Amino acid sequence: MMSKSDKRVSEEQVLNALRKVIDPDLHRDVVSLGMIKDLKIENDTVSFTFELTTPACPLKDQLTKAVHDAASSVPGVKKVNVKQTAKVKKDTRIELKLNAPIRNVIAVSSGKGGVGKSTVAVNLALALNKWGAKVGIMDADVYGPNVNIMLGVNGTPRVENKKIVPMHTYGIQIMSLGFLVPPGEAILWRGPMLHNAVKQFLEDVRWEEMDYLVVDLPPGTGDAHMSLAQLIPISGGVVVTTPQTVALADSTRAVTAFKKLKVPVLGIIENMSGNVFGEGGGELASQELGVPFLGRIGLNPKIRVGGDTGRPIVFSDPESEAAKTFLDLAAKVASELSRLNAERPEPSAEEKLASMKLNVGPGAG
Ligand SMILES: Nc1ncnc2c1ncn2[C@@H]1O[C@H](COP(=O)(O)OP(=O)(O)O)[C@@H](O)[C@H]1O
Ligand SMILES: [Mg+2]
Known part of the structure; x- marks a missing residue:
């Protein structure tokens, strides 16, 4: 005998209800974005996996509640089980240039040195890791590699089966030009040598799978910078600036x-805001250049001490304003990369062909 409560719930009904939930970053519904996986309907119970495009999503619990409620609203559904996961989409152009298990590359740059580029790169990497992403950091700053010092990592990486094993710290993987240079000693990198070092860091390192590789680029926009940036497949760039109006020209470059x-x-991040340097230059620059403003980090002695002692602020003082800003910055960056990856068409035949040429011989760089 069929009673009202025996009424079968169809997959179609559940999916239609879920289509009403829109991802706020990607501006599309969660079904067409492929975020609903393993949908099962057993009598009056609906179960599925809700797969976010990044774990660095501040709205993840709200969104999960929204899909739960949407499925519950279907007539005949009594119970809904949602399993929340995240899988970071990859930048499909990376594999054209690079043979490494890296999904996205974030380059941190600045118009000049001393503005806190490495501080931001290190704390951004740690913040992404705190959100639950798999993260690596690569220090490509030829002029003053110090990411290893900021992360408190000493020594030289091991080589195993002709592959360099990255160092690990605070849950992230790290390779730094600083591993090759004795502390305090400047070495003059000639073009081809630098080119090879960076290529090795990308390809001859046994990187473990990672969602985001943060690269600390050399400051400025000179030749070294440009040829490096061409060598690395960069998914998105972050520019660090100080607040003074004179910094505007640097960030513009x-x-x-x-x-x-x-x-x-x-986007642009303003670092060292406060009495000495003032405030607002970064925001002004982002407006004039038409790029997002990602946040503001105050001038704070704890940040410097954290960098000097290998205890970055995101870890040493997680409740601080600065640590929270870095977490927020990480979420913004991750969300923007999710959007870019969702919108990016598959590489064209032309791009694939170009990448084959690129992988043969040293090329023009
Ligand atoms: N917001 C900040 N407050 C205080 N000191 C900072 C801040 N950001 C960076 N520093 C310090 O300023 C110096 C330069 O920062 P660094 O990240 O090495 O700059 P860059 O990589 O641009 O040359 C370092 O000693 C660092 O600890
Ligand atoms: Mg630096």
Whole structure:
């Protein structure tokens, strides 16, 4: 005998209800975005996996509640089980240039040195890791590699089966030009040597699978910078600036350099805001350049001490304003990369062909 409660719930009904949930970053419904996986309907119970495009999503619990409620609203459904997961989409252009298990590359750049580029790169990497992403950091700053010091990592990486094993710290993988240079000693990298070092860091390192590789680029927009940036497949660029109005010219050059390389600019971050340097230059620059403003980090002695002692602020003082800003920055960057990856068409035949040429011989760089 069929009673009302025996009424079969169809997959179609559940999916139609779920289509009403729109991802706020990607502006599309969760069904067409492929975020609903393993949908099962057993009598009056609906179960599925809800797969976010990044774990660095501040709205993940709200969104999960929204899909739960949407499925519950279907007539005849009594119970809904949602399993929340995240799988970071990959930048499909990376594999054209690179043979490494890296889904996205975030380059951190600045118009000049000393503005806190490495500080931002290190804390951004740690913040992404805190959100639950798999992260690596690569220090490509030829002029003053110090990411290893900021992360408190000493020594030289091991070589196993002709592959360099990256160092690990705070849950992230790290390779730094600083591993090759004795502390305090400057070495003059000639073009081809630098080119080879960076290529090795990308390809001859046994990177473990990672969602985001953060690269600390050399400051400025000179030749070294440009040829490096061309060598690395960059998914998105972050520009660090100080607040003074004079910094505007520097950040403009850094943004223009990314644009010239067709690298999407994820945004500008203003560092060292406060009494001495003032405030607002970064925001002004982002407005004038038409790129997002990602946030502001105050001038804070704890940040410097954290860098000097290998205990970055995101870890040493997680409740601080700065740590929270870095977490927020990480979420913004991750969301923008999700959007870019969702919208990016598959590489064209032409791009694939170009990449084959690129992989043969040293090329023009
Ligand atoms: N917001 C900040 N407040 C205080 N000191 C900072 C801040 N950001 C960076 N620093 C310090 O300023 C110095 C330069 O920062 P660094 O990240 O090495 O700059 P860059 O990589 O641009 O040359 C370092 O000693 C660092 O610890
Ligand atoms: Mg630096």
